[in-house]
Amino acid sequence: MTWDTVIGLEIHVQLSTKSKLFSGGSTEFGAESNTHVDLIDMGLPGVLPVANKEAFYKAIRFGLATGANINQTSTFDRKNYFYPDLPKGYQITQMTKPIVENGSIKIVTDDSEKIVNITRAHLEEDAGKSIHDLFDGETGVDLNRAGTPLLEIVSEPEISDAKEAVAYFKAIRQLVTFLDICDGNMAQGSMRCDVNVSIKKSGDTELGTRAELKNINSFKFIEKAINFEIDRQIRVIESGESVVQETRLYDSEKNETRSMRSKEEANDYRYFPCPDLLPVVISDKELQEIKESLPELPEEKEMRYIREVGLEESEAKIISSSKAMANMFEEASTKTDDAKLIAKWLVGDVSALLNKDHIEIDESNLSSENFGKLIERISDNTISGKIAKSVLEEIWENGSDVDQIIETKGLVQIQDESLLKEIARKVIDANPDQVAAYKNGKDKLFGFFVGQVMKETQGKANPKSVNEILKELLQ
Amino acid sequence: MDKKTVTTISYLSRLKIDGEKEEKIIKDLDNIIEFVDQLDDVDTSNIEPLTNPLEKTAKTRTDEVTAKNLKNELLEIAPSSNEDYFLVPRVVE
Incomplete structure (x- = not known):
């Protein structure tokens, strides 16, 4: 039995704004814990988020560069779930009307080029960071990252293997760094990716059940995680069982994916329009200015x-x-x-x-x-x-x-022709046998003389002059 | 509205329901849903969903850092914290 693989990627790109998506908190990386946390990032009662226009401009640059539609009116929704690094109990995202829809990007693999369609790219806020291994029986939470603007770029399920997935990720990274909307720094988590993988019998038109792989942050791991997951799904199906739709965590140390059951219990996010935020409208003039400023x-x-x-x-x-x-x-x-x-x-x-x-x-x-x-x-x-x-x-x-x-270091090239001539003569006089052989037609020896002159001058002789002088002297 | 749905919703919203109140809550929710269901009688197929009752558009911010470092104050009002982090019961993936 041969199997086709179907892959779709969700790439979270951290937009390089100075301040957060809805607050004046700084987005600086690596700051002392909990020093860049605004009351809005904390989700304290009575605060009101105000959208950062620059995040929209950066998202639009991406949209224009991928030939996408720009929704000049876009809205925000709440995605509800409970996790300690998400203080409000919901993430503000763009579910119904994202800023960018229907783009595409060209990817290049060893032997071919391919266009991958981009379903949508929407703005959302990042969560904070949980630190699990520092405290006995407790988890520490650092909210510096909470509220940092992300552009989530969702591809169509059109990627056929791990190599193409890596090529797609690289193409997106190249584009966002050229557009100057993200620093592309993978080690600092400026780009992270979730991968949806499913397999189907070759030729089948209906998609198989997919698993979502989380926690992948390098090119190498994208490839390894996908290849592991493809093999796992084939084993599951060939042993007569079926693939379960679930979220799986990639463990780079063990090179395996494993089920994250905790996420599954609460996978109903109950999206609804965020009542705190009015629709954001981008004027024709703004759009035109962004178009003209594209690098x-x-x-x-x-x-x-x-x-x-x-x-x-x-x-x-x-x-x-x-x-x-x-x-x-x-x-x-x-x-x-x-x-x-x-x-x-x-x-x-x-x-x-x-x-x-x-x-x-x-x-x-x-x-x-x-x-x-x-x-x-x-x-x-x-x-x-x-x-x-x-x-x-x-x-x-x-x-x-x-x-x-x-x-x-006294490296200036010796240009002085008479000095070079003198050195060349010395070399010729010191090697009568080679001179004789050269004159008898052993042309390759010319290189030997050039090398000797270079040696005498510690490489400082102008090679072009040396060539000319030697040719003249050896005639 | 059945018992299972109410249990799921109460889990998702982290709201605990007392056993004895469960029957009443199921009945209340049924009434609410029935009331709202009246809206189904109206044909809304050509109407854009309303995202906000105020027919206005958002004011936005320029990209400037205006927040102060409130680390000590914020950690202090948390139920549990040490000098650097908010502390919560251990969460392990």
Whole structure:
């Protein structure tokens, strides 16, 4: 029996506003516990929530970038459940009239491209954090996060395997960071995802019963959790039982999903319109302004890099794939005329260092200004490409200034033709056998002479000049 | 309205119902629902659901942090807390 997998994702994106969705509490991450809690976040009697317009603007940017409908009038509902990190006993969300509906996004996997439709994206408030393991017999509650604006992005169940699910998550992350509506920081929980997984016999049109996987916060775990769950559902069905519709928790340590029965007992959320909040209306003018302020998106950047800057397609793709990388490229390009050389270094040596350290470029010691200057020093022949490599490595270690490294280490390229000629002569005189072999047609030995001159000059000779001088002398 | 529904609703709303009052509450709820059911006689298929009786739209805020640090005051009014957290009976997933 072969099985088809059907997956839908709900991604919670923490919007990068300064203040909360309904209060003037700060959304800063990592603050001392319970210091960013407003009376509204606490749900104290007599308080009235007031919506943060910026959260709407950010949600609309997402909607416009995914070709979605924007509901210029949207409303809030209450989702009722009891949990200690939700002080009001309900979460304010957008059930009936979400701000964004019917968008789509392109995903790319190893062998193909695919459009995934987005059912809706709605605004809602985040809950606080429960700390279970710190106190004996009690749970501690930190409400700093309570009320932080989230955009919940719900996909259609159109994703067919774990790889596509990861590609979809990556595409959403890339988009929200380019749009500057979320910092995309997974370790800090700025993006979290619930995955709905079901299986059906190949070819069946009717969907199987789904399980919802919670608590997944990395690309790796999305893939592992889905693959575990697919296998589990196949085992359940093939043993003659049926899949139960339930919420399951993914345990990354044991690599398994397990039932969260506590959630099941109370899965009737009794949504109703929130009487505290009137419909929020976005004017045509506001919508127009947001449209005009949308930044250039990855695909547009890629095309521009190819057409206007003259980059190779592969280079343009890598550079436009992350906002940090694109920023580095564009900012460094203002420091030198040789944008193609910047691209070559970004895709080559810089990417290699990033991969080695498993970091993003904005986490490295390399500033765009210093990087631009490094490339400029190669273009203006101050240093050779080989020396530039060691300079880059030093910057990578401690962020020192390019010119300072060149000066203190005496790395300036030797341009003096007569000095280079002298060194080249010395090399030729010291290696009569090789000279003879070369003259007898062993062309490959040319590289040997270049290498010897470079060695004599500790890599500081201008390779182009060395080539010319050696050719002349060895004729 | 039956006993099972009332038990579910009382669980969901965390309201405890005394055994002896249960019969009366079931009867009261039945009456309320019957009363509200009169609305079913009206054809509302072309009418947008009312989200708020005030026919107004929301005033909104600009994105500014205006809250003060009320940590000590808020922890103090909680039924149980220590110097950093609100404390509740242990919740384990």
